[in-house]
Amino acid sequence: MVINFHIKSHIQMFGNMKVQKIVYLSALLLVFSCTSLKKSMITTSENLHETAIHNAILDFSTNCNLFKKASIFSVNFNDSVFNVAILEQVGGRNYKDGRTHEWKRGSLYEGIASVSILAYRICEFCGDCCDKFLYTTKTTVGSKGKLPSRYIEKDGKLFFWWDNDYPLTEEMLAILWKYNLLCDDTEGFIGFPDHTTDDSQKSADYYFCKSDLSKYKRVITNVGLGYYKPPKLKCN
Numbered sequence: 001m002v003i004n005f006h007i008k009s010h011i012q013m014f015g016n017m018k019v020q021k022i023v024y025l026s027a028l029l030l031v032f033s034c035t036s037l038k039k040s041m042i043t044t045s046e047n048l049h050e051t052a053i054h055n056a057i058l059d060f061s062t063n064c065n066l067f068k069k070a071s072i073f074s075v076n077f078n079d080s081v082f083n084v085a086i087l088e089q090v091g092g093r094n095y096k097d098g099r100t101h102e103w104k105r106g107s108l109y110e111g112i113a114s115v116s117i118l119a120y121r122i123c124e125f126c127g128d129c130c131d132k133f134l135y136t137t138k139t140t141v142g143s144k145g146k147l148p149s150r151y152i153e154k155d156g157k158l159f160f161w162w163d164n165d166y167p168l169t170e171e172m173l174a175i176l177w178k179y180n181l182l183c184d185d186t187e188g189f190i191g192f193p194d195h196t197t198d199d200s201q202k203s204a205d206y207y208f209c210k211s212d213l214s215k216y217k218r219v220i221t222n223v224g225l226g227y228y229k230p231p232k233l234k235c236n
Contacts, residue, residue, distance in 0.1 A: 041055045043214045048213075049077050049163075052113050054152075055214065056075070056117060056208075056216075060117050060206075060218075061157075063218075064204050064218065064220070066117070066119065066203075066220065067157070070119035071157045071158065072120040073117050073118065073119055073120060073160075074160060074161070075117050075160065077113070077114070077161065078225065080109075081109040081207060081225075081230055082226050083107050084106050084226070084229045084230075085103045085104060085226050087102070088101060106226065112233060113210055114206060114208070114225060115208070116203050116205050117204045118204075122181075126196060127193070129190055129194075130193060130194045131195055132180075132183040132193055133182055133183070134193060135182045135184050136188065137188075139168065141168055141170055143168050144164055144165070145162070145164040146168065147168055148160045149163050201222060203220075204218055205220075205221060205225060206218050206219075207233055
């Protein structure tokens with residue numbers, strides 16, 4: 001019995017050592033992964049818009065579980081970030097459309113920009129053009145603001161965003177057709193397609209230091225930007 005006890009003790013000891021080794025190696029790999037990711041990020045650039053989006057997609061596709069749950073993502077950049085909005089009483093009983101309260105934007109969060117990434121899903125049970133963008137006689141190559149004009153493909157998944165200063169290209173049109181995001185309305189019969197919403201759907205909101213875009217924090221939430229308190233960032 002004593003021999004068996006000692007054998008069991010040694011087995012448990014080696015087993016614990018093995019578990020500890022696995023935990024240590026996992027932690028080490030995580031550190032190296034984070035270090036490698038940070039090195040891949042662009043710290044400063046004349047084009048804040050593009051760089052912040054690049055860094056957000058890099059982190060999202062590497063570290064965020066939401067990346068696994070969809071194949072198309074809508075990206076939105078904000079040059080200015082504001083603290084949480086406040087619901088204030090305004091006017092009297094007959095104010096505007098009968099409202100007595102409205103949201104007032106919070107104070108500016110200095111030196112911070114944000115990027116939001118949200119899965120873009122097309123409803124399978126709605127109309128043919130539901131949740132799609134219309135391809136019309138005006139969405140020609142070179143047009144601006146008619147369709148999303150920028151994109152990144154990452155591991156077979158699409159990230160797209162609107163850029164009203166960047167003209168629509170043949171390549172962008174091909175990408176939108178490829179991911180089934182366009183609906184032909186060259187005859188002009190549709191006008192305004194239906195778009196579904198899901199208030200429970202979560203997005204990844206990234207907050208970047210404008211002075212160093214490798215410094216950031218990510219928030220996973222289903223609350224819109226400006227309606228929750230943004231995280232604190234230590235920027236130079």
